[in-house]
Amino acid sequence: MPELPEVEVTRRQIEKVLVGRTVRGVVTTRKSYFFITPPGELRTRLVGRRVVALNRHGKYLVAELDDGSRLLLHLGMTGQLFAAGARSPRLLSAERRATLSPEKAAAFEPDQHTHLVLSFDEPGPNLYFRDVRKFGKVAWIARGKPNGRLEKLGIDALEATGDALYDATRTRSLAIKSVLLDQGVLAGVGNIYADEALFLAGIRSKRRARTLTREECERIAVAVRKVLRRSITRGGSSIDDYVRPDGSDGGYQTECFVYGRTGEPCRTCKTPIRRIVVGQRSTHFCPECQR
DNA sequence: ACCGCACCCTGAGCGC
DNA sequence: TGCGCTCAGGGTGCGG
CATH class of the missing domain: 3.20.190.10 (MutM-like, N-terminal)
Known part of the structure; x- marks a missing residue:
């Protein structure tokens, strides 16, 4: 996707x-x-x-x-x-x-x-x-x-800032993952990179947005920028249909930490990755690394 | 303002 | 072999 x-x-x-x-x-x-x-x-x-x-x-x-x-x-x-x-x-x-x-x-x-x-x-x-x-x-x-x-688009996700996330989350009680998927907050994050960024930030996908501290928002912003930049370097993720315009596959799908890895061991702690549904979207996370 | 949900669409994968 | 069901999900728009 x-x-x-x-x-x-x-x-x-x-x-x-x-x-x-x-x-x-x-x-x-x-x-x-x-x-x-x-x-x-x-x-x-x-x-x-x-x-x-x-x-x-x-x-x-x-x-x-x-x-x-x-x-x-x-x-x-x-x-x-x-x-x-x-x-x-x-x-x-x-x-x-x-x-x-x-x-x-x-x-x-x-x-x-x-x-x-x-x-x-x-x-x-x-x-x-x-x-x-x-x-x-x-x-x-x-x-x-x-x-x-x-x-209606928010700031480009490659320029995500902790401040933008902090401001966008103050009044919102829904899951932080749903905020990351809101294109009016950060433009460009979808289901794969929302899961990946929250893993890198060490934060549970279902965490209520308004309970996040400024420091946690900063961590998420850093993780969003990092995972997006890394994926661009690898040519994106070819998971179902995506191919590059020349017909070649991207390479990030082999580096995913959590997305599509249900039941497989966490790359950090070996705990099996779990899959839940958040905001009607399949969501993958490590119950040990994400608190 | 916020948030959950139906809807748009088609193919893959499953159970029977 | 084959049918019918369910699931996947980005974005929009509606109703509570």
């Missing part, structure tokens, strides 16, 4: 494919929740536009276009943004994976889950946006127009 590190790794690779190129063709699937801007309008708005920059805000990617308008992309749960030529078993259904050995998998061909294909005037690969569950989003934003989704 793409969170800040996966989106940032995607941004860095897609930037090379996208910036400086002019959209020639836009192919979409039919109208759905995926398209905040309807497919027809999207086509009209994008064709002929040159991309001048690709930025990230939390888990959103924002392509800046030459007329001052913007294209907003969110990968949701299963979104995959990649360049033509990428090959990975993660880009195929299990059914198709079974019929092909990974080495023999051909370069990706658009399928029914490929909701957006951009082609360009300049030489280079097409850009694909594939999303099996369609929790992802595509929106065109007019020049100078503020966007509600972006405006």
Whole structure:
């Protein structure tokens, strides 16, 4: 599931494919929740536009276009943004994976889950946006127009501060993990890195937010920054669907301390990692290391 | 203001 | 073999 590190790794690779190129063709699937801007309008708005920059805000990617308008992309749960030529078993259904050995998998061909294909005037690969569950989003934003989704975001999680967390938690009685997942507080933290950061900080996921001390908030902020930076360095986590835009896997999933390690020994104290549900999200923690 | 929950969606994995 | 059920979860919006 793409969170800040996966989106940032995607941004860095897609930037090379996208910036400086002019959209020639836009192919979409039919109208759905995926398209905040309807497919027809999207086509009209994008064709002929040159991309001048690709930025990230939390888990959103924002392509800046030459007329001052913007294209907003969110990968949701299963979104995959990649360049033509990428090959990975993660880009195929299990059914198709079974019929092909990974080495023999051909370069990706658009399928029914490929909701957006951009082609360009300049030489280079097409850009694909594939999303099996369609929790992802595509929106065109007019020049100078503020966007509600972006405006609601808190500070970027790479710049998390203890003060921001302390301020955000004073009146809130819900679990600290739920606060970390609140994009209006820290933008970019999702389920994996919330669990990982709370492990590094040594704090229980269910701890009521307003009971945290200033020092504990500082520890959590440090842990958030550290785990996100580390994951970016490793290319993000390829756990279910995430692949880098060139088709390669990230490497952080092999370093996880708690996420997806239910029953396995804690890397620090060997106590089995436990799984509970916090705020309707599966949550992993070490009962010994997190107090 | 805060917080829990339903909803959007599809595929994998399970029990029968 | 195959059906139907449950689960996964980011973000939005609603109702209490």
